[in-house]
Amino acid sequence: MESYHDYVIKDGKLIAKFDEMYTRFDDPWMQSQQPNRYSRSAGIIHIENFGIRSILECGCGLGYYANWIREETGITPVSVDISSVAIEKAKILFPHLNFEVANINTDLLKYRHVDCVLWAEIVWYILPDLNHIIEVLRENFQNKYLIVNQVFYKGTQKYGVEYFTNLDEFIKYMPFELLGKCEATRTSDSTIETSTIFRIS
Numbered sequence: 001m002e003s004y005h006d007y008v009i010k011d012g013k014l015i016a017k018f019d020e021m022y023t024r025f026d027d028p029w030m031q032s033q034q035p036n037r038y039s040r041s042a043g044i045i046h047i048e049n050f051g052i053r054s055i056l057e058c059g060c061g062l063g064y065y066a067n068w069i070r071e072e073t074g075i076t077p078v079s080v081d082i083s084s085v086a087i088e089k090a091k092i093l094f095p096h097l098n099f100e101v102a103n104i105n106t107d108l109l110k111y112r113h114v115d116c117v118l119w120a121e122i123v124w125y126i127l128p129d130l131n132h133i134i135e136v137l138r139e140n141f142q143n144k145y146l147i148v149n150q151v152f153y154k155g156t157q158k159y160g161v162e163y164f165t166n167l168d169e170f171i172k173y174m175p176f177e178l179l180g181k182c183e184a185t186r187t188s189d190s191t192i193e194t195s196t197i198f199r200i201s
């Protein structure tokens, strides 16, 4: 049976057909159920702990986490996604929030006014441009915050293994100052939820 995963990463290769995926599937990654509750909650705690006032949420998908952030913190993130189909759907679901189509590989500069950049389960899809994005952050977002919510896999990762396979390797890869980290899983889960906060330096 066709799976939304086939439009994203298949057999260890990045496919990245996000518009086609959002056209064919109503709720990829079960976004409406907001899985990964440990890491999403930790992301919100990072926002509160560091007094963050404005956020660029990268890879917002259908907008459910933006809505959760707004409910918990009162902040309306600028929430962007590369898929115009996802953004159309997000605007219908959450008309009171702020959604835009943007590719963070090319459009980050437009958002340099924010306090904090949030990567919302997007790292695997930006790997080919990760070093470039890090440089753009370093040059244009000095002293601001980067929060990364990212799931890792318990031994089943096929794509991106040459970059990192767990939270410690990811932190080692990132050139910014680590300010906080959270890692959580249930023994029955096949994934490990993580949320980190860095100072961009």
Ligand SMILES: C[S@@+](CC[C@H](N)C(=O)[O-])C[C@H]1O[C@@H](n2cnc3c(N)ncnc32)[C@H](O)[C@@H]1O
Pocket (backbone or CB within 6 Å): 018, 029, 031, 058, 059, 060, 061, 062, 065, 080, 081, 082, 083, 086, 102, 103, 104, 105, 120, 121, 122, 125, 126
């Ligand atoms: C795993 S989904 C995460 C959705 C949502 N943040 C969540 O956690 O439920 C990854 C999202 O990143 C978006 N995306 C992938 N590459 C992107 C890019 N270069 N710029 C902006 N968004 C991107 C995809 O369209 C997709 O909606």
